[in-house]
Amino acid sequence: MENKQVKPPIKKGLWKPEEDLILKTYVETHGEGNWATVSEKSGLMRGGKSCRLRWKNYLRPNIKRGEMSQEEEDLIIRMHKLLGNRWSLIAGRLPGRTDNEVKNYWNTHLNKRCRTGKRKPTDPSNHQNGNDKYKSKKQCNSQTTSSTSPKSNPEESDGKKKEKEESTVTNTWIQDAQSMNYYIESPVMPVCNDAFVLNDEPFIAYWDSFVLFESFGL
């Protein structure tokens, strides 16, 4: 009974800089993947999930930190209208941004604004100064931009989910799009928005989201 190996307790809570350094060094040396062994072999007393999340959201190269630009913000709003809470998909269209960051930003900034119908003024100066009440708080890991990892291309693996979501996502998107004055034009897309329903089935549900995005010029 007692010969079971007692696992060391998994550490939780905020990551310390030295832990970041250990994880970063380890992943840069050995590569991503197999997160369960990363925590063991690196000596970090963290769960594999925690390591993966920390790497993905903060330590990975090309992570973009700091305030969202007006363009990014608009994109999030528009895509959320189309896709709902598909944060990984939305983040996939924002180079350097993570799903967690997009989700947090939505929940803290955009959600309430959209609910109240207010929009942030487009004045760029407002962007630098506005809402930076807490800006200096946690900006320790600033990096520059680039693309997301190729492995987790959410748009490809997303086909199966679509059917499940079609009732919630697609039923209103045309109305939303129209209300936002989008003009949909695509080689494979009928010009008339009303033509998206085939035999009671929303036509859009069978599309790859890529087509959807391209159609909106995103």
Next chain:
DNA sequence: AACAACCACAACCGCTTCACA
């Protein structure tokens, strides 16, 4: 100065999906 309330963000949890034997 002290404390409570508020806010933004980091991290965790549980479920789902994927990959592979």
Next chain:
DNA sequence: TTGTGAAGCGGTTGTGGTTGT
């Protein structure tokens, strides 16, 4: 085809800084 472990995802909670009283 099926079982299993790893990875991914989204919702929720925790943490710590700022502001107001």
